[in-house]
Amino acid sequence: MTVPAEVRTFRWMPLDHQRHAIPGDTLARDTPVTTLCGHVTVMPDHEPTKGEWLWWTCAACYEKAKGYQHVALTSPR
Numbered sequence: 001m002t003v004p005a006e007v008r009t010f011r012w013m014p015l016d017h018q019r020h021a022i023p024g025d026t027l028a029r030d031t032p033v034t035t036l037c038g039h040v041t042v043m044p045d046h047e048p049t050k051g052e053w054l055w056w057t058c059a060a061c062y063e064k065a066k067g068y069q070h071v072a073l074t075s076p077r
Contacts, residue, residue, distance in 0.1 A: 007046070007069050008023075008024075008049055008067065008068045008069065009023070009024025009025070009068055009069050009071045010022060010023060010024050010036060010068040010069075010070060010071070011023075011026070011027075011071055011072075012057075012070075012071070013033075013043070013044075013048065014044070014048045014052035015035065015039075015043075015044065017055055017060075018043050018055050018056055018057065018058045019053070019055050019056065019057045019058065019061075020035035020036070020037065020039060020041075020044070020058045020061045021033055021035060021036040021058070021061035021062070021065040021068070022036070022043075023036075024068075024069075024071045026042065026043065026070070027042060027043075029043050029044065029045050029046075029069075030042060030043060030045050030061055031034050031043050033065050035058070035061055036060075036061045036064040037058050037060035037061045037064060038060075039058070045057050046071055047054070
């Protein structure tokens with residue numbers, strides 16, 4: 001799927017015991033990331049577990065993501 005450059009994208013990612021929205025172009029493991037709510041953290045060094053995907057959704061990210069287009073999560077190679 002190709003998304004026009006002017007469209008802001010995001011992906012959901014379990015980080016720090018919540019599911020946060022991250023910028024859509026962020027995928028590299030162990031790299032710093034700022035979530036849509038402004039939380040600064042580091043991308044996990046592993047594939048998220050099924051349990052991690054069940055963490056509560058960050059309410060601030062949820063609201064902010066309404067102005068973005070969701071893109072599917074793909075694993076870094």
